Amino acid sequence: MQPVTVSHPPANAPAAQDSRGGRLQSTIRRAIQQSGIVLVFLLLLLLLAALVPDFTSRGNVTGLLLSVTLTGTIASSMMLVLALGEVDLSIASIVAFAGVVGSVAANTLGAPLGILCGILAGGAIGLFNGVVVAWFGINSLIATLATMEAVRGLAYIASGGDAVPIMAPAFFGLSSASFLGLTTPVWIMFLSFVVLGFVLNRTVFGRDVLAIGGNVEAARLAGIPVTRLRIGVFALQGLLAGLAGVLLTSRMGLGDPKTSIGLELAVISACVLGGVSLSGGIATISGVVVGVLIMGCVQDAMGLLNVPAFYQYLVRGGILLLAVMFDRWKTGRKAATLR
């Protein structure tokens, strides 16, 4: 198409006027807003390294990383769900269901097929969530609340009520294999951070997801395939939760239908802590990584300091509340500068 040009009115200076000082100031402000939580994390890290004995020991660091793999892997795709302006509460049930399916299938079909079955089972549930939300227009909070219940039931049915021990040694090997001193679950978490960060920032898919979260009506009018993308994101979330479930099963040695209750809240907390907006349209992978690590570090440090379990709940709740208030304060200031 030929360019369409408008002749410029001669005096057009006012736009440039507020540049220098204003731009520097806004760059600094944006830097604080964007990296605020990263800064908080680094300070926390220094504090914990200085005050908590053994916090920086090799054993503790690898243990800490392993402990956040479940949350971290799922948080990376939850980031996309939240960026879309939706939420998925069914992930904990998917983890349990995929684990049970994986171990049952592995015991009859062998480890590789079992692992595949587990992951695909998760993907199928995710696809179902997506269809219900996108095609039938059901609020994702309600839709996934329903699948959360139903899929937990499926996990019990598939397992016959009890945990299913794994027979195939190759299945154990999945999570115990290590490379450069880190085990498979940790590498997979890293991989999911990198891949989904790339998807969010560099692909049309990722930018479209943010656009839908930012303004779904405008997205539709701009020709973005809203329905298809919504289904895709939920399916991806299911696949990743399935993968995480299979890895967990491999670590534990059994497919447990009762596992991971409340995981969805930990995952959402980590994302929100990382500055992902619950109303959609705003998400960064660095924020999510940091959110996951903050939760993990605090949990780990409380363990090392022998903080009684009951108080750990208090601390976790407190941190989340503070993070959200911090976020609110940031956006509140943003809105104020607009007026």
Added chain:
Amino acid sequence: MSEAETVLDPVSDLGADPFLVLSGIEVEFPGVKALRGVELGVARGSVHGLMGENGAGKSTLLKVLSGVNIPKAGTITVDGRVQSFRGTADALEAGIAIIYQELHLVPGLSAAENLMLGQLPRRMGLIDRKALKARALSVLRDLGESIDPSTPVGRLSIGQRQMVEIGKALLRDARIIAFDEPTSSLSSREVDNLKRIVRRLRDEGRAIIYVTHRMAEVFEMCDAVTVFRDGARVAHHADIGRITQDQLVTEMVGRAIEDIYGYHPRPLGEVLARIDGITGPGLSAPASFTVRAGEIVGFFGLVGAGRTELMRLLCGTERATGGSVTLRGRSLRMGSPRRAIEAGIAMCPEDRKREGIFPIASVNDNINISVRRRYATLGLVDFAREAANAARAIRDLNIRTASGATEIRTLSGGNQQKAILGRWLSEEISLFVLDEPTRGIDVGARAQIYKILYALAEKGVGVIVVSSDLSEVSSICDRVLVMADGRLTADLSRDEITPERLLGHALPQ
């Protein structure tokens, strides 16, 4: 200005007993003077009509009365006492009630609860159900309504809801009641009932303000009438019996428009788009029309005439129930915006904030949101190409922004609109639909937007401009189609366009 301008003192206009007097009211929104020194006087026991085109300032004036818009200058006097409203509570306190076109009721609460919302009768800290029901019943009976007070408002008809709204005003003993287009969505039986109630309120000695587009209604209902244009009062008639309908229309349309439009005739090409018998929600009759290559076609009508609905059908936002669209000789599969864009039809929606921009995204993102798909390879965003495209749009369309990375919500309305235009200029568009492209946009940016439209038309693109701005449609379009009550009522070529004709076809009969 016109000769009616000579009588400016509202008090002398009204003779004795001006109950409500507005004097020198000025309201400004960012970049727009919404009201400039408005004078209005309303007497007790009279119905005072307010007339004017869309955007003339009637709604702003009502919001001044209700304490929503705080005027920058001017005074409001009620019964001789000067008021200073800081919020809606002050206006209620002063005895002013507004019955808006969009009713403000809570659908899930009962009629009785809505009637007394904010002043529910209490006994020992609990709601006094008996008193609530009794008082609601008496008010509703007073209005001649046989509604069960415990019915949720969501289940009442529009007319019944309006009566609940009026009942609210009566319960607060409002001495001044303003109606904003009260008959626009009522059945004829409900209209008769409403008129009866309005006359009764007048006879009780209340001061009534009545905003309407319907000529017949003004002459039937009002004792006096004031005409607005561009935020100013242009005429006042203390006795409606002494003027004619033609006179009123002339006053509403007003004087010659200064030329910000810069229209030049250009050669038109073949028929580009043929819309044949399209039907769907919001239309009362099948709509057919054509757009030629290089033609700018205006759609004029009052708010609610079905223009936006027709465009939504054309652009696939809403599913048509019948009819066909042919573009460049090829028949279109309709029903999704994506298909429409791929076929070459793009839309700049009326509600920029809700349907146009991605407020928290950057100007660059807003420009590239659609073309991104075509630029990308293997699903990877081509940032370099996008940056170049955005830079070109910002330069060519003269979008005023600190940088392409600025969040678009910080830009003025005109520059947001230019960014949305830039979005579509990057695509291969053959038919461009713009719904109220210059609403809320200042004069300078408007002139630039017109230039963009002319440039598009000169390249052979078909342009549809939906507009409620009389001077805009009559100045920039090659042809204007008029809609009223969900159907096309006129097809006027450029030399047939006069403001009087446009308005004549647009007013519902």
